[in-house]
Amino acid sequence: MQVEYVLTLLVAAAVTYLLTPLVRRFAVAAGAIHATRDRDVHQVPTPLLGGVAMYAGLVAGLIVASQLVSVKSVFAQTNMAKGLLPAGWWSSWVSSMTAGGWERSASWPGRSRPG
Numbered sequence: 001m002q003v004e005y006v007l008t009l010l011v012a013a014a015v016t017y018l019l020t021p022l023v024r025r026f027a028v029a030a031g032a033i034h035a036t037r038d039r040d041v042h043q044v045p046t047p048l049l050g051g052v053a054m055y056a057g058l059v060a061g062l063i064v065a066s067q068l069v070s071v072k073s074v075f076a077q078t079n080m081a082k083g084l085l086p087a088g089w090w091s092s093w094v095s096s097m098t099a100g101g102w103e104r105s106a107s108w109p110g111r112s113r114p115g
Contacts, residue, residue, distance in 0.1 A: 012061030
């Protein structure tokens with residue numbers, strides 16, 4: 001049973017690892033890059049959209065787990081996969097919107113950034 005959990009982990013990690021450079025190239029080509037500012041730690045523009053590769057890893061892990069004997073019953077008896085997939089997408093979207101909104105509101109004239 002623990003071997004199946006390790007297999008699921010390895011598949012999710014491998015898919016994430018393999019897709020990250022492809023998503024990075026796509027982000028650069030699409031212009032989804034965060035420019036540097038004086039207050040940033042990074043010195044070069046940083047491509048965005050890394051969450052897409054992570055989400056694909058989650059989906060791949062769920063697909064593998066749903067086919068494994070010891071975990072298959074969990075997927076059959078619950079709506080876990082139906083909840084995890086939209087929750088993963090939603091949390092990625094909310095965090096990107098919140099971070100973007102935070103940056104825009106902090107740079108408006110007359111507003112100061114807390115902290």
